[in-house]
Amino acid sequence: LSLLDEAQERAVQLENKLRDHVDEVALESPTNVFTKLRAYLIKQSDEMHVNNDVSAALKMYREQENNVLISLGPSFDKGPTSEHFYFDSGARLSFGVTLQQSASRSSLVAFRFHLHLPTGRSPEYLRFDLNPQAHADPLSEPRCHLHLGLDKVRLPLPVLGPFEILDRVFFVVEPALQAHPAGS
Amino acid sequence: LPEFIAPPAYEIARRAELRRAYAWFVVLKPAVNPDEALQEFQHELSAYLEKPVRILDTSELPPADLRRQLHEPPDDTVLLGGLDGWGQSSWSSLDINRDGMEREGPLILWLSPTAASVLCQSAPNIRSFIGGSFFLLGPDRGIMTEEERVCRLAELADHYQLTSEQVIRMAQARTLPREPEFIEWLVLLGRGDLV
Secondary structure (H helix, E strand, C coil): CCHHHHHHHHHHHHHHHHHHHHHHCEEECHHHHHHHHHHHHHHHHHCCCCCCCHHHHEEEEECCCCEEEEEECCCCCCCCCCCCEECCCCCEEEEEEEEEEECCEEEEEEEEEEEECCCCCCCCEEEEEECCCCCCCCCCCCCEEEECCCCCCEEECCCCCHHHHHHHHHHHHHHHHHHCCCCC | CCCCECCCHHHHHHHHHHHCCCCEEEEECCCCCHHHHHHHHHHHHHHHHCCCEEEEECCCCCHHHHHHHHCCCCCCEEEEECCCCCCHHHHHHHHHCHHHHCCCCCEEEEECHHHHHHHHHHCHHHHHHHCCCEEECCCCCCECCHHHHHHHHHHHHHHHCCCHHHHHHHHHCCCCCCCHHHHHHHHHCCCHHHC
16 A cells, blocks of 8 residues: 555544444534523623624524524625624624434534634634535545634544634633734 | 513623513514523523523412412522413412512513513503513524624634635545644635535
């Protein structure tokens, strides 16, 4: 086997472990997840100087197959909008989480969390993605991955729930951005 | 009855969080699906207060038991239901013993408009304690409107230069790209069967 073949084999093994983990992530009902996300974001916003109208920006859509989309902000970050969640550092957040309800619980189908960093920062953005299915080439596209400002570079992540991602954004990334302003 | 404002559940929850101790509220329940609304309201309160919220059904509870249960424990948030059948004499009796119902945790009376009217007429002490904290349970702005759904679909179509029909055909042929946005597209189209 070539080194590339071995790398691809390791990526497949990692993806298989990840698949089991995705199935194990059990969340509360989509309505409860939505309610808690709204409370989380409003409370975080209350701690900031910048104003965010979370209750207007955070939306839930339920379709008849028990799939639920919870979204904040636009589907694609093409510049600042009034629907983004803004941080004191100047960063802005948008996301979409798709859940599937089963009885009173729900499972993760897919998500995208796009954190656009303040002007002058490198990388330009961080994006946490969970794809709905595994890719044929998990080395280049793991199912759960992090983009570090480069669309085609996807680094594997453990499966995180929506609150676990927000915890990193609010308690790790944002404090670091504030502690080390661009150009400092 | 005073004039009511109609904040959504999370706004009432925020008020309860801000006032916390010794706060009494009246929330007028909706005429449609009041039981479901009560459960959702309970979840909303729990999410903000970050503690369980207790629903106490008073419909078959003697006043002495009601006072006892309000103090076991005295510091949690209680949603008091089952009060719609109370007549003037029951409210008057409770009014005289209002001090016995004082508790550290927020108390939210879940009432029909008729029951709220009886309370105002028959229980002046309780009415005074509640003050202006009468609320209609307003609609939740978090539910995506049809206009917002259509806008979001247009945003997806514009970005990928695809139509919704093409996306459905690709999903049926299992050739849909794996990005999360395509799953959102199918959900917004009501085609979760293809997810």
